[in-house]
Amino acid sequence: MKHLIGKLSLMALAGAAVVLPCAQAHDAWPVAQDGGYTVVYGHLGKQEAYAGDKVRRIQAFDAQGQALQTTRHDTDKGVHFAVQGEPAVLMLEFDNGYWSKTTKGSVNLPKNKAEGALSASHAVKFSKTVLRFSPAAAAAHGQRLEIVPQGGEAPKAGGALPVQVLWDGKPLPDARLMRGHDDDKPVVTDAQGKASLPVEAGRQAWAVMHKQALQGDPRADEYSASANLIFQAQ
Numbered sequence: 001m002k003h004l005i006g007k008l009s010l011m012a013l014a015g016a017a018v019v020l021p022c023a024q025a026h027d028a029w030p031v032a033q034d035g036g037y038t039v040v041y042g043h044l045g046k047q048e049a050y051a052g053d054k055v056r057r058i059q060a061f062d063a064q065g066q067a068l069q070t071t072r073h074d075t076d077k078g079v080h081f082a083v084q085g086e087p088a089v090l091m092l093e094f095d096n097g098y099w100s101k102t103t104k105g106s107v108n109l110p111k112n113k114a115e116g117a118l119s120a121s122h123a124v125k126f127s128k129t130v131l132r133f134s135p136a137a138a139a140a141h142g143q144r145l146e147i148v149p150q151g152g153e154a155p156k157a158g159g160a161l162p163v164q165v166l167w168d169g170k171p172l173p174d175a176r177l178m179r180g181h182d183d184d185k186p187v188v189t190d191a192q193g194k195a196s197l198p199v200e201a202g203r204q205a206w207a208v209m210h211k212q213a214l215q216g217d218p219r220a221d222e223y224s225a226s227a228n229l230i231f232q233a234q
Helices: 001-016
Strands: 028-033 036-043 056-062 068-074 080-081 089-102 106-107 119-129 145-150 160-167 194-198 202-213 222-233
Touching: 001 222, 028 089, 028 119, 036 089, 056 068, 056 080, 119 145, 145 202, 145 222, 160 202, 160 222
Parallel strands: 119 222
Antiparallel strands: 028 036, 036 080, 056 089, 068 080, 089 106, 089 119, 145 160, 160 194, 202 222
């Protein structure tokens, strides 16, 4: 029954996830499908095709934070995976590769291979979906950029969810948490990387972005990371 509830919760999240907000306008996240999960990629109501090798890491944890075994299948329609056990948290790492701004527009190539390149970034996306609030939801799981709920209690609509944003495992101050890539009222973290997110009823999706300059890398000038936190509230 708990597994069914988790599936239904994820399906509810997925129903609205095609408009998942993201600080970079594109994002990746899991949806329930065919008895397992599918990694989707897109933005603002549009899902897009992607190369399977961009999905670099898939993780699942039970309510106590124990890692669960996942089985991955790459197809021409995307990456599918199954989880053994009852997942409380699903996590993804999606490496979107190198993007160069050129004199003719943006191309999915590193700077040293793009004709007329002006600048370039290495874009990586991290996703965390909380199916069930528990100790696993309140734990940091090692994503380079990660939004970590503070406490395992499920947030209520009209209340707030305290979180901490981590970069390389350390608190990230002045990080802007947004409901959408054009959110004009972001929630900004304090000196300890902590913030309080207002909670509404239904699917919640928050995103944060962080960039780091790259030195001596001919492929890109910066590493551009985004992370999302997805959950359901009542």
